[in-house]
Amino acid sequence: MLLRYIRDLLLGLWIVFKRTFTKPVTVQYPEERPYLPPRWRGRIVLTRDPDGEERCVACYLCAVACPVDCIALQATEDPTSHDRRYPDFFRINFSRCIYCGYCEEACPTYAIQLVPDFEQSEYARRNMVYEKEDLLISGTGKYPHYNFYRVAGVKIRDKDKGEGEHESPPVDVKSLMP
């Protein structure tokens, strides 16, 4: 009985001692960075379509989907400069964001996207509030060829209704002709 206890005791010591020769599992962060998969949910960005225009159409779906209400935006239209609806301001409070990715799921135009970047520390809390200029990137993000207005069937500057890819000309509902 006592001998079994002593054997177990020494066995335990030996098992722990063997760990001397295994490599630590720690990732030494600032020098050594972990691999983050492309779909990792980190900082939120607003992307542009392949033509370089803002993808966001200010539909408010992201703001509605957000469980912590960290997204604030306001839609506006300005026909002289823009031929489409766009957010007047777009503000994400990252001190509240929980990086759940619901906004990205809700977005009908792939405008809002989460990217693998988590290094968002700030000394002042107000610096955690990102405005549209901070959020907007110059590229297309995860969906490089998707261009919402080319397939959406609405009129924009250089394309009328029915002229886009996979679009048929609009039906004249007042005509009796088939």
Add this chain to the structure above:
Amino acid sequence: MIDWGRTAYITVTMLGGLLTLAALLIWVERRLLGIWQERYGPNRVGPGGILQSLADMIKIFTKEDWIPPFADKVVFVLTPAIVVVTTLMSFAVIPIVPGFVVADLNIGILFFLAMSSLAAYSVIIGGWASNSKFAFLGSLRATAQLLSYEVFMGLSLMGTVLLAGSFNLSDIVDAQRHLWFIVPQFLGFAGFFIAGLAEAHRTPFDVPEAETELVAGYHAEYSGMKFGMFFVGEYLSVTLLSAMIVILFFGGWHGPLLPPVLWFLLKTSVFIGLIILVRATLPRLRSDQFLSFGWKVVMPLALVNLLVTGGIVLWRDT
């Protein structure tokens, strides 16, 4: 006739060495625990993190030196000093190499036992002076534990004393020139090791300071450098325990090829490593488990060991 100059030189060397060692041990223990738990431990300050204790010390000096309003002020302040002073006093009788010892007392072991018993007072009155529930529970447990381990600590050492025929530590080491006392006194070694772990409040016998149950036990109310003293005291007593084991059971400075001082340091560091390994491996015993283990298992074994050793020594001498 005492050579005061030499004594002063040895004292200063020992003090400087021990305090540096205690600071280093804090780092060593954290690194070793890290390695045995498959992580790194502190490796940022200085090469391999060796200056971590220095950084901690600077931090701990800038902390508020707070005394709780409900504490017994004088005793509360005095207690941390007792730990360090009594442990350092014990080192006075420890011979590193032949002749290199602060006080070559002919009752070295008794002095060591007396000092380790005094160190226990710091735990008891520290917890009492803190005047809070956790600290009080911690010192209650320390008292109960103390009563059980002090008995077999002394008893398990008496075997070596009988074999060497002297209380003087240098004589005990010299008596092991041909055979280390670990062989004839294995039970004594086991008993002393267990008692020493309890004395230094190390896992698996750190019942008085059990973090998971009592926050920090008897030093729960201490902060700043006063806590630091308890911490340094713990590492000093780990060093003391290792040095005593080496002297009493593993032949002190005796060993082939290498110079005596290296042998002593090498053996001591092996035991420090073993104590840290024990901490990395074994979970804490319950308070009552340790008490019944102490009284019902270790103490009878120590008594039997003493009886048999005494019989053999008598038979050999007649």
